[in-house]
Amino acid sequence: MRIAVEGCMHGELDKVYATLLELQQIENIKIDLLICCGDFQAVRNNKDLECVSVPSKYRIMNSFWKYYSGEKIAPLPTIFIGGNHEASNYLWELYYGGWAAPNIYFLGFGGVIKFGNVRIGGLSGIYNSHDYEKGHYENKLPYSENDVRSIYHVREYDVHKLLQIDEPIDIFLSHDWPAGITDCGDLNTLLCQKKDSRKLELEIHDGTFGSKPAAELLRKLRPCYWFSAHMHCKFAALVQHGDEKDSRCTKFLALDKCLPGRKFLQVIEIESRTGPHEFQFDEEWLSITRKYNAVLPLTMSNANYDNIIHVDIEKCRQFVRNKLRTRGSKVPFEFVQTAPCYNPNSQPVANGQVNPQTEALLQFLELEYRFT
Known part of the structure; x- marks a missing residue:
């Protein structure tokens, strides 16, 4: 399988897709999947722009709305995580993941999915110690100024769920870089790329x-590949895990944002079954979701895991397995527009928060809808 990895999208879908289509033609290759490592900016309309944590001069519509409206269709299957410059209100609708537009899949605030037989996990947002142990309290519109700046901060609950994964991960995504990753690559070259190198050092x-x-x-998941963005530069590292008896390693790569002359794209090849490939639910991840959903924290307080200590993960796994046996593992839910699309000649209209894909997933898992 040939996969294109992109750093920070910043809403420039037209430019990234055009670059990839040209690359396919020049190199006479077929790219099977595009992965974006955050700051995707799935902005549907002017109301979404109000929820993007950037100075007003950077609140630009860019091109995602064309793919949301159906004016354009993504030429490549695309999967992305969230960063710190997102239409967070829209991503919150798809907390568990889902189609943000036709052929464009959001992995969720934390999640795992399969593309073909390649297992892809990810964590949206960036780390901030002040908010890490809080719940997802920014779950009602309209957002305050503080909410806009905190909703994209990683929460311990989502990390805790990801730490329950035992089966091998092929690719993992995070927007900001894992702490200590600079010890495993060429730090001098990294510092030469950054204008504020002294601060970074x-x-x-x-x-x-x-x-x-x-x-x-x-350290826990030890994926084959780990991709990040955020720092607007390219940096590669090789992380060795374990000891002499454990030779596993992770190839880390961070990429730049989409600008001329910048290193924002990399194409890799990964072993997989012959296509055609499609997005599929991950049995282990759905089992973890089923177990932990009852303690999803929607206030300032973190989750109380004592309330689910009695829940048997193996029973959750058998439940999910039976469901997937009946319905199939292919993601069954269709993209649904939940807000008006951008129209330069109309006034902004309030956006809703209930997404039918989220409702359908919870019904599929026979879980309570807890967002309202």
Whole structure:
């Protein structure tokens, strides 16, 4: 399988897809999947722009709305995670993941899915110690100014769920870099790329650079590949795991944002079954979701895991297996528009929060809808 990896999208879907189509033609290759490592900016309309945490001069519609409206269709299957510059209100609708537009799949605030037989996991947002142990309290519109700045902060609950994964992961995505990753690559070359290299060097030296939860996930999951963005530069590293008896390693790669002359794309080849490939539910991840959904924290307080200590994960696994045997593992839910699409000649209209895909997934898992 040939996979294109992109750093920060910043809403530039037209440019990224055009680059990939040209690459396919020049190299006479077929790219099977595009992965984006955050700051995707799935902005549907002007109301969504109000929920993007950027200065007003950077609140630009860009091109996602064309794919949301159906004016254009993504030429490649696309999967993305969230970063720190997102239409967070829309991504919250798809907390568990789902189609943000036809052929464009959001992995959720934390999640795992399969494309063909390639297992892809990811964690949206960036780490901030102040909010890490809080719940997802920013779950009602309209968002305050503080909510817009905090909703994309990684929460311990989502990391805790990802830490329950035992089966091998092929690819993992995070927007910010795992803490300590710079020890495994060419730090001097990295510092030469950054204008604020002195500040970065000091952060690395005192241990404040990078995401500690991402580093914990890297140690536990040990994926074959880990891709990130956020720092707007290209950086590669090789992480060795274990000891002489455990030769596994993770190839880490961070990429730039979509600008001329910048290193924002990389194409890799990964072993997989022959296509055609499609997005499929991951049995283990749905089992974890079924077990932990009852303690999804929707206030300032973190989850109380004592309330589900009695829930048997193996029974959850058997439940999910039976469901998938009946329905099939292919993601069964269709993309649904839940907000008006951008129209430069109309006034902004309030956007809803209930997404039929989220409702359908919870019904599929026979779980309570807890967002309202």
